[in-house]
Amino acid sequence: MxxxxxxxxxxxxxxxxxxxxxxxxxxxxxxxxxxxxxAYIAKNSLKLKKILLTHGHADHxxxxxxxxxxxxxxxxxHSGDAACIVSASENLSSVMGxxxxxxxxxxxxxxxxxxxxxxxxxxxxxxxxxxxxxxxxYATEGRDELLISGDTLFARSVGRTDLPGGxxxxxxxxxxxxxxxxxxxxVYPGHGPSTTIGDERRLNPFWPRG
Numbered sequence: 001m002x003x004x005x006x007x008x009x010x011x012x013x014x015x016x017x018x019x020x021x022x023x024x025x026x027x028x029x030x031x032x033x034x035x036x037x038x039a040y041i042a043k044n045s046l047k048l049k050k051i052l053l054t055h056g057h058a059d060h061x062x063x064x065x066x067x068x069x070x071x072x073x074x075x076x077x078h079s080g081d082a083a084c085i086v087s088a089s090e091n092l093s094s095v096m097g098x099x100x101x102x103x104x105x106x107x108x109x110x111x112x113x114x115x116x117x118x119x120x121x122x123x124x125x126x127x128x129x130x131x132x133x134x135x136x137x138y139a140t141e142g143r144d145e146l147l148i149s150g151d152t153l154f155a156r157s158v159g160r161t162d163l164p165g166g167x168x169x170x171x172x173x174x175x176x177x178x179x180x181x182x183x184x185x186x187v188y189p190g191h192g193p194s195t196t197i198g199d200e201r202r203l204n205p206f207w208p209r210g
Contacts (some may be wrong), residue, residue, distance in 0.1 A: 001120060001141035003188060004040060008032030011059040014190055016148060019046050020141055024118035027051045027071065028137065028148055029190060030063035038067065049118040052109075053077040054150025054190060055134040056084020057163075058093035064102050073117075074106025078126060080133025081165075082108055092163065109135060125178070127152040129171020130159035136178065138185075147187045147197065153178065155187075155195040158206045176208045 006015045009032025017040060019025040025046040030037065041048060050073040053061055061084070068075055077085060084091040088099035112124040123138040130151045137148040151159035152174060161168040183198025201207055 056081030078133035
C-alpha cells in the first residue's frame with residue numbers, strides 16, 4: 001500500500017492518493033486544483049476506484065468536479081455531511097467567496113466494520129465534532145496500515161469546532177474511538193504534517209486521558 005500527499009488550494013489541504021500493490025487507488029479530499037494529482041495517477045498508471053471525503057467543508061472538495069469522472073465507483077461521504085456536496089452554504093464555499101455545488105454523492109458512508117475499496121480494507125470511523133459527518137479512514141493491505149484523519153486529528157492538535165456543525169465536547173468524545181489503534185500506526189491529517197498514533201497519545205493535549 002502506497003500513499004502520496006498533495007497540498008491543494010488556498011488552505012493547503014492534504015489530498016491523498018492511496019494505492020494498492022496492483023495499482024488500484026482511492027483519492028481522499030480533492031480540495032483544490034488537481035492537475036498534479038491527475039498527472040500522478042496517469043504517470044503511475046493507477047486506476048481510480050473511488051473518491052472518499054473525510055467531511056464536507058469546501059476546502060476538502062473544491063476539486064471534485066475535475067476528478068469525479070475518473071472514479072469508477074464515484075464519490076462517497078458520510079451521511080451526516082451529505083448535504084454539503086450539493087449546497088454552497090452547507091460546505092461554506094458561499095462565505096469563502098467562491099460558491100461551489102456538486103451533484104449529490106454516489107454513496108453515503110456510515111460507521112463500517114470494513115469495506116473493500118481498490119483491494120484495500122478501509123474502516124470508516126465516524127468522528128463527529130469538526131462537522132456532523134466527519135470521518136477517519138483506517139486502511140490496511142497485508143501488514144501495511146494507516147489512518148487518514150481528516151480534520152478530526154492533527155499533529156499535536158485537533159480540528160476547529162467553532163464552525164456550523166462543530167462541537168468541542170463531541171470531537172473530544174470522538175477521539176476515544178482512535179485510542180484503540182496501535183502506537184506505530186501513521187496518521188495522515190487533513191492539514192499539516194503526518195504523525196503517529198503513539199506520538200499523539202503522548203504529546204497531543206487533546207488526547208483522551210484515563
